[in-house]
Amino acid sequence: MRISILFENNEYNVSATGKETILELIQKSDAEIIAPCGGMRKCGKCLVRVENTMQEMSREEERLLGARNLESGYRLACFLHPEDGMTVEIPLQSARNKILTGSNLEMDSFWPAVGIKKIKTEIPHLDRQVSDLGNILENSGMKIDKNNLPLLKKLTEAISSSMNTPTLISYYDTIKGIEYKDNGSFYGIAVDIGTTTVAVYLYNLENGQFTGVVSELNDQKQYGADVISRINYASTEANGLETLNRVIIRQLNELTGKLCSEHGIKKEDIYMAALVGNTTMMHLLMGLDPVNIGKLPFIPVSTEMHDFPAAELGLEINKFGHALCLPSVSAYIGADIIAGLLACRLHERDEISLLVDIGTNGEMVLGSVDRMISCSTAAGPAFEGANIRFGTGGVSGAIDSVGISGGELVFTTIDNVEPVGICGSGIVDAVAVLLDNDIIDETGRFYDEDEIDGGNILGGRIFSFEGLKSFRLTEHICITQKDIREIQNAKAALAAGISTLIKKYHIKTSDVAKIYLAGGFGNYINVDSAMRIGLLPDLPRDKVIASGNTAGAGASMCLLSQKYIDLAEILKRRVEYVELTTDPGFTNEYIDNMIF
Numbered sequence: 001m002r003i004s005i006l007f008e009n010n011e012y013n014v015s016a017t018g019k020e021t022i023l024e025l026i027q028k029s030d031a032e033i034i035a036p037c038g039g040m041r042k043c044g045k046c047l048v049r050v051e052n053t054m055q056e057m058s059r060e061e062e063r064l065l066g067a068r069n070l071e072s073g074y075r076l077a078c079f080l081h082p083e084d085g086m087t088v089e090i091p092l093q094s095a096r097n098k099i100l101t102g103s104n105l106e107m108d109s110f111w112p113a114v115g116i117k118k119i120k121t122e123i124p125h126l127d128r129q130v131s132d133l134g135n136i137l138e139n140s141g142m143k144i145d146k147n148n149l150p151l152l153k154k155l156t157e158a159i160s161s162s163m164n165t166p167t168l169i170s171y172y173d174t175i176k177g178i179e180y181k182d183n184g185s186f187y188g189i190a191v192d193i194g195t196t197t198v199a200v201y202l203y204n205l206e207n208g209q210f211t212g213v214v215s216e217l218n219d220q221k222q223y224g225a226d227v228i229s230r231i232n233y234a235s236t237e238a239n240g241l242e243t244l245n246r247v248i249i250r251q252l253n254e255l256t257g258k259l260c261s262e263h264g265i266k267k268e269d270i271y272m273a274a275l276v277g278n279t280t281m282m283h284l285l286m287g288l289d290p291v292n293i294g295k296l297p298f299i300p301v302s303t304e305m306h307d308f309p310a311a312e313l314g315l316e317i318n319k320f321g322h323a324l325c326l327p328s329v330s331a332y333i334g335a336d337i338i339a340g341l342l343a344c345r346l347h348e349r350d351e352i353s354l355l356v357d358i359g360t361n362g363e364m365v366l367g368s369v370d371r372m373i374s375c376s377t378a379a380g381p382a383f384e385g386a387n388i389r390f391g392t393g394g395v396s397g398a399i400d401s402v403g404i405s406g407g408e409l410v411f412t413t414i415d416n417v418e419p420v421g422i423c424g425s426g427i428v429d430a431v432a433v434l435l436d437n438d439i440i441d442e443t444g445r446f447y448d449e450d451e452i453d454g455g456n457i458l459g460g461r462i463f464s465f466e467g468l469k470s471f472r473l474t475e476h477i478c479i480t481q482k483d484i485r486e487i488q489n490a491k492a493a494l495a496a497g498i499s500t501l502i503k504k505y506h507i508k509t510s511d512v513a514k515i516y517l518a519g520g521f522g523n524y525i526n527v528d529s530a531m532r533i534g535l536l537p538d539l540p541r542d543k544v545i546a547s548g549n550t551a552g553a554g555a556s557m558c559l560l561s562q563k564y565i566d567l568a569e570i571l572k573r574r575v576e577y578v579e580l581t582t583d584p585g586f587t588n589e590y591i592d593n594m595i596f
């Protein structure tokens with residue numbers, strides 16, 4: 001049988017046996033859909049509109065959809081099975097997220113590990129009997145791996161070629177290949193593989209010039225929104241690991257191809273890729289089994305720096321190109337955080353600073369030139385809009401800020417369109433507004449009607465929704481008591497991680513000189529609101545720096561200079577890791593931080 005999938009003005013015709021779910025069929029097609037719970041029928045986010053179906057709605061699907069989505073005619077893709085002639089439409093809010101690629105890259109060294117050099121060799125004669133290998137080494141000033149047999153076989157041609165001057169491709173001054181190109185450019189890519197988004201940056205390696213960037217949602221998101229769902233998929237589904245590995249490699253090749261055509265270069269002109277991501281993403285990139293990252297005692301296959309011929313990873317760049325995978329610290333402090341440290345330069349500073357990357361996990365490093373300690377807390381997906389009744393990612397129409405102006409509740413939406421839900425930055429703002437205006441108390445409880453002052457401008461917005469006390473933001477969107485609890489748990493986990501590190505460093509909160517907020521959420525969040533709800537420590541506002549995509553910036557630094565590759569190795573060894581699940585102080589910090 002065949003079904004049609006409508007996505008972003010395209011129609012995909014997909015054949016089906018009838019046993020698959022609609023979600024699985026969408027995942028196999030070129031269409032995109034979010035599935036934060038990985039199709040486990042828990043999140044209620046895989047919204048679709050379906051025509052020509054007789055499939056009845058189960059109570060569970062009805063409950064997950066909620067009144068508003070039911071009214072809009074939505075169904076959930078992971079509950080439905082195909083029927084011949086069925087048409088499935090994926091709405092915008094199930095498809096797109098806003099992606100952050102900007103960063104403030106500060107470079108003080110340009111010294112790429114990869115090099116190209118045209119050489120002139122001397123024609124051998126009887127009086128000067130130098131081997132081809134000796135001839136190349138003398139004239140290039142480079143080293144060679146004497147056991148690289150394919151390369152040895154090319155040396156005679158390089159010496160005797162009268163038509164073209166050979167170009168040597170080197171890595172750390174060791175010859176890796178020989179090419180004969182009269183024209184050609186010399187480029188490299190820096191890659192940040194986030195659980196949610198993937199960004200590829202293109203640089204000219206002749207002069208260090210930034211050339212362009214492309215980014216997309218990570219295609220693996222169809223197999224789960226967070227690292228745990230991806231680990232589950234990799235370890236429990238048949239060929240799960242191979243699928244996730246293939247999906248990310250294919251996406252990187254597509255993004256690289258897109259950058260090349262945008263900037264008029266060929267993939268063969270790219271000689272190096274520097275790649276970062278969290279430890280699970282790095283495992284999936286390399287095809288390493290992440291199963292033990294997901295369970296006690298959280299042991300990855302490797303946290304080392306790896307350096308492969310790019311072709312071995314499946315990356316379609318120059319055949320002599322190198323793929324550098326930056327190191328991680330532990331299962332939950334990944335190469336993206338090492339890259340973030342390079343970009344924020346915590347390791348160089350005398351003052352003690354904090355780097356925080358807020359996502360489903362909150363990763364943080366506290367330190368200075370003297371010492372750096374790190375931890376990761378499972379904040380849960382609330383800040384990404386999941387587990388929130390009307391939560392959504394950073395999609396068009398998401399309420400991204402909430403405040404009071406002229407005595408009225410006001411909000412903004414992404415792209416200034418009709419609100420479709422509320423994203424992380426909006427929820428943080430909303431909770432701060434509710435606290436400031438005595439709608440909820442410091443324990444997160446909604447005040448009873450008789451406790452609310454008659455003149456309270458927001459008092460009339462409290463109502464009961466699905467049996468829960470709730471606050472009406474718009475006619476169709478509200479924040480429930482359960483949402484407040486979700487935010488409370490998430491912020492308590494993050495704040496407890498920060499205060500545990502501060503205590504272990506034997507300093508006071510006020511001794512923290514700067515807080516660098518990494519990543520998308522850190523960039524869009526209102527810092528005052530984050531401090532108001534206790535997500536960030538209460539410090540002077542100017543100490544907090546939204547630092548953009550520090551992971552992409554750090555990867556770019558490693559692409560552009562071996563100085564930073566070497567430094568990444570050093571940081572990997574220097575950053576201490578605190579495991580919070582066994583830390584006796586963490587639970588107490590967590591309880592203390594539950595209060596707003």
Ligand code: FES
Pocket residue numbers: 023034035036037038039040041042043044045046064076077078079
């Ligand atoms: S409910 Fe369908 S993916 Fe979560």
